C-alpha cells in the first residue's frame with residue numbers, strides 16, 4: 512500500500528525542436544512516435560509510484576514559442592516580447608521541478624538552455640527548485656555540436672543534475688531522468704514542506720491531458736499524434 516499522495520508540477524522547457532514533446536510522451540506512454548505537432552503548451556496529468564510514494568504529476572510540455580519570442584528583439588514587437596516573457600515567468604512560478612532540455616546537435620539550443628537556467632535562477636531566487644539539464648539526441652552524436660563536458664560544466668554552474676540521453680532510443684534513460692528529478696523533489700519536500708503543498712488528487716493511475724490555454728494562447732495546436 513502506497514503512502515499518501517504528494518503532487519508535483521514538472522515543467523519541460525527548451526528551444527524549438529529539441530524533443531520536449533517526444534520526452535514527455537515517451538515518459539508517459541513509453542512510446543516514441545517521431546512526429547509531434549508544435550507551438551502550444553500541453554499539460555499532462557498522471558500518477559506514478561516512486562519508491563513508496565504515490566506521486567500525482569502534472570507535466571507541462573511548454574511550447575518554445577514563449578522562449579523564442581522573448582528572445583527575438585529584432586523580429587517581434589515589444590508587446591509580443593512582454594507577453595512571452597510573462598508567460599515564461601508564470602510557468603516557472605507554477606512549477607515545482609523543471610527539466611531543461613537541449614539537443615546535443617544544436618549549439619543554439621545549448622545557449623537557450625543557459626538562458627532558461629538564468630531565468631529560473633532569477634525567478635526562483637528564494638524557492639529551492641530541483642532542475643535537471645538533459646542533452647537529447649545522443650543517437651545522432653556524429654552530428655554533435657556540444658560536448659558532454661560543456662553540458663556538465665553548465666549543470667555545475669547552476670547546481671543541477673545533468674544527463675545526456677536519446678529519447679528516440681532509450682525509454683530507460685527517459686524514465687531514469689524523471690525518476691531522479693522526482694526523488695530530488697521528494698527529498699526537498701521533506702526539508703521544505705511548504706514548497707510542495709499537498710494538492711487535491713487528480714485522475715489517479717490514468718493519463719489525461721489538458722491542451723493549451725492554461726498559460727495563454729497559441730497559434731497552432733501541438734499534440735502528440737496518439738490517443739493516450
Ligand SMILES: Nc1nc2c(ncn2[C@@H]2O[C@H](COP(=O)(O)OP(=O)(O)OP(=O)(O)O)[C@@H](O)[C@H]2O)c(=O)[nH]1
Nearest residue numbers: 527528529530531532533545549575648677678679
Ligand atoms: N534523432 C532523434 N530525434 C529526436 C529525439 N527526440 C526527438 N527527436 C525528434 O526531434 C523532432 C522534434 O521533436 P519534438 O518532441 O516535437 O520537439 P519539441 O521540443 O517538442 O518541439 P517544439 O514543440 O516545436 O519546440 C522530432 O522530429 C522528433 O522525432 C532523439 O532522441 N533523437
